[in-house]
Amino acid sequence: MSMSFSFQVEATQGAARAGRMITPHGEVETPVFMPVGTVATVKGIPQDLLEELGVQILLNNTYHLYLRPGVEQIRKLGGTHKFMSWDRSILTDSGGFQVFSLSELRKVTEEGVSFRSHLDGSSHLFSPESAMASQIGIGADIIMAFDECTEYPAERTRTERSMELTLRWAERSKNAFEAHKHEVPWFAERGKKSQALFGIVQGGMFPNLRKESAERTVEIGFPGYALGGFSVGEPREKTAELVANTVPLLPENKPRYLMGVGYPEEIVQYARMGIDMMDCVLPTRAARHGLLFTSEGRLTIKNQRFASDEGPLDPNCSCKVCKRYSRAYLRHLYASNEVLAQVLNTTHNLSYYLDTMRRVRQAIILGENSVSLPVVRSPHLSAT
Amino acid sequence: MSMSFSFQVEATQGAARAGRMITPHGEVETPVFMPVGTVATVKGIPQDLLEELGVQILLNNTYHLYLRPGVEQIRKLGGTHKFMSWDRSILTDSGGFQVFSLSELRKVTEEGVSFRSHLDGSSHLFSPESAMASQIGIGADIIMAFDECTEYPAERTRTERSMELTLRWAERSKNAFEAHKHEVPWFAERGKKSQALFGIVQGGMFPNLRKESAERTVEIGFPGYALGGFSVGEPREKTAELVANTVPLLPENKPRYLMGVGYPEEIVQYARMGIDMMDCVLPTRAARHGLLFTSEGRLTIKNQRFASDEGPLDPNCSCKVCKRYSRAYLRHLYASNEVLAQVLNTTHNLSYYLDTMRRVRQAIILGENSVSLPVVRSPHLSAT
Known part of the structure; x- marks a missing residue:
């Protein structure tokens, strides 16, 4: 089995890094902005135009694809790359954030999150294990641990409890992924390569909790780390301060992904801080x-x-x-x-x-x- | 002044002809299907993709552009070719058909048609003279005489009266066009070329009236002739019969344009009958x-x-x-x-x-x- 995922820092400038990720579907030069292709389409843009724009990696949303056309449907069709006819890299979120933001009726337990579909009201459960199963079936190159995105504002005790839950779910995500990673639809045809599972740092707006979350997530061990729980309504100065404090706690040789950011000046600012990957609906939604x-x-x-x-x-x-x-x-x-x-x-x-x-x-x-x-x-x- | 418009028949096969039109914005191989770009856009398709598809001529609708962004606006911006950044041929309808089909409150008099905008209810008048002014200001390569599209069904006396009105309007259209054709926005930069004004044959569902309309329209004299008043709800056998009867009455050395047709098998059928140009919203609307x-x-x-x-x-x-x-x-x-x-x-x-x-x-x-x-x-x- 060859290496499924690699990341090299090629140059630095202060905290900023220029790097290169290699996934089972090609190279991604970082820092990179990843367009959001919610239901396996970047709204209104044909795939050849995305290639022409130089897109090397895009996002799919697990929650949306899980509901429609369904994970088994995508698996049967060879995974999302074949489904949407996109042969470059893809990343999926875990579905957690979408469940929090889109579902009216959701309930969080130790097991996971039960929710109702925004499409037809049907009942579903996302857990670390089911989120891994969904993301393996969809078959993106990079997938995300199932986490709880702590709401804003939140008290410290609530935030800490939420962070602890995310850490337990990170362990369960990793275990489920390791047990099933060979089930990705393109496993055989891509030389037994598998996906890369990234961990997510939470901890809300509390620097100490962010620090603890970062350290304990790194301890679990992932090939890349995301900063989650931002873009939830907090002031942008707060985001910047927490990101700047957290980045140095992450391994230098792993990619760092700031989720759901941001305006043009923000993506520049965060790249300067040493963030390697960002995604946001802003350029596409604002365009509409x-x-x-x-x-x-x-x-x-x-x-x-x-x-x-x-x-x-x-x-x-x-x-x-x-x-x-x-x-x-x-x-x-x-x-x-x-x-x-x-x-x-x-x-x-x-x-x-x-x-x-x-x-x-x-x-x-x-x-x-x-x-x-x-x-x-x-x-x-x-x-x- | 060089030739503004030419048409050559290059080959025939029974009644069918393969020809070539030359307009101030390039060549058009016939028989040709012209996509409809209502408000100066073929809905959802960027212009470079239209070029890639081999589109040599497309339609704009005068009624829509007259209302928004307005004829003077387009003239100020250099005409519709510059406005929509399309350097190949364009044809505009006269606005007559749109007024009949889109306006609730319209009134036909000898002078023209008064109607209310479907956008804001404002009052307007289209006449042969104003339709020429609008089409010259928009600046397509081929423009259409202002006609009355006879409704279906219609009695013979009503149809004849409507046909006579269209014939008088055809004369007025030609006179207005000849007096103002040098006012097209690209007149100077295209070597003093002007637009080509096509006449429209009406006569409803009555073969004798179609014949009379064809002969008297040809007598007025145009560089091309359209068959109007079809696709108004009549059975398609009726359309086919009337088109087959009317085509031989039109000059062999001028292009023949069947307006608003049709399904794939119909455009083949009419090309076989000797029709050179067709347009229809069907492929684009059906796609949606x-x-x-x-x-x-x-x-x-x-x-x-x-x-x-x-x-x-x-x-x-x-x-x-x-x-x-x-x-x-x-x-x-x-x-x-x-x-x-x-x-x-x-x-x-x-x-x-x-x-x-x-x-x-x-x-x-x-x-x-x-x-x-x-x-x-x-x-x-x-x-x-």
Whole structure:
């Protein structure tokens, strides 16, 4: 059996690292922003266009695929890579976060989380064991331990109890994964390679609990570590402080994944702190609402002032949308509620995010000082 | 001033012709199926993909663009080619048909048609003169005379009165066009070329009126002729009979355009009768409803029987959808109400229509007998 997963740091610049992951479906250069393909599609974007944009890894959501078309269906079809015809890397979340945020009726016990489907109200249970079974059946390259995402705000005792539960679930996740990892649909055809299971650090907004969670998760031992429980409503200064404190507690030779982040200036900021992987629905969801990220700040394309604007969306962007269409046309498509608005807006926003990450990576490799990392203008934070 | 518009018949096979139109924005091989890009977008399909599909000419709807973003807006932006970033040929309808079918409150007088916008209820008047002004401002390569599309069913006296009105409007359309054709936005930059104004034959379901309309429209004189007033609810045998009777009355050296047609087997049938141009929302609209045209008949992709089907949509199709994705995946996208379903379904249906027309053209050029024109299987007519 050859190595299923590897990660190499190739250059550093302060805390920031440029690295390279190798998964059973190819290489991923880090730091990397991973587009979200909820139900095995990045909304509105064909797979060949994702390739053209340089996407090396994308997300699928276990909760959604579990409900539709179902894990056994995907397994029968050879796993999610074959199902969605995407031969590069894929990561799945554990389903835990989605259950917390989407299900009205959920109940957490030591065993796991019982919940009702947002589609038809049917009853289901996710546990560390079932989350592993689902993620193995779906067959992404990187899968996540089943955790409890602590709500915000939460008291310290509640947060600690939640963290302890996540640690017990991490052990159970690892045990279940080790027992069944050979059941991934592409095990034989990929030279008996298996998936990589990442652990998740919780601990809410308490630095000491974050520290304890990090140390004890590392003790269990995973090929990569995620920081979970952020983007739950806390102030972004809090996130930044906790991430900065936690990163040094994680092994240098393993990838670090900050879940559910963020705005363009945030993904740059966290890459500087030594985060290697990030994902967020923001570029794709914002695109659907006509909110576009550019080198000149963000803009809301439905604004009347773009109706006669013959210029490109972003004069400094070389994506196919900026090279071909005017703001006036994009504004017209959005105002007319045309599907092409979503397709083109999403194409640009993804291009902007991926390009931002590539420039960060390049700066790290060239050893440029941190000031020369891409500057993301403040309008991102204020203007709409 | 060089020639603005030309049409050459390059080969014939029975009544069918293979020809070539040259417009100020390039060549169009006929017979041709023209995708409908209502508000300057073929719903969900980026322009580079239309180019890849081999689209040489597409439609814009004057009514829709007149209301949003407005003719003066498009003129200011250089015309619809620049506006939508499409440098190949475009045809606009006159707005007449849309007014008849979309406006609740319309009133026809000798002057024109007054109507209320379906968007905001505002009052407007379309006349031959204003329809020419709108179409010149939008700046398609081929524009249409303003006509009255006679409703179905209609009595003979009513149909004759309507036909006479259309003939008077045809004269007025031509006069207005000749007086203002140099005002097209790209007049100077395209070497003082202007648009081509086509006449429209009406006459309802009465062969004698169709004949009279054809003869008197030809007498007025246009560089191309359309058959209007079909696809209004009449039986398709009736359409076929009237088209077959009318085509021989039109000049051999001018393109013939059958408006608003049709199913795959119909576009083949009408090309055989000597029709050179057709347009229809069917391939794009059907795609949005999951109805897909294939060499094996048509299929409704949401059907449960496709949930585990790993085969391509159409094993005989070489479009990028059929080459990459399985029916199971397309079914999943449709069942999940994903935008990518519309993008991929539309891509395939357009590819199927364009490919069908290319094969018809090839058969005419090779002088194959009519039996060897592409056979479109009967399931198109029955199964869903």
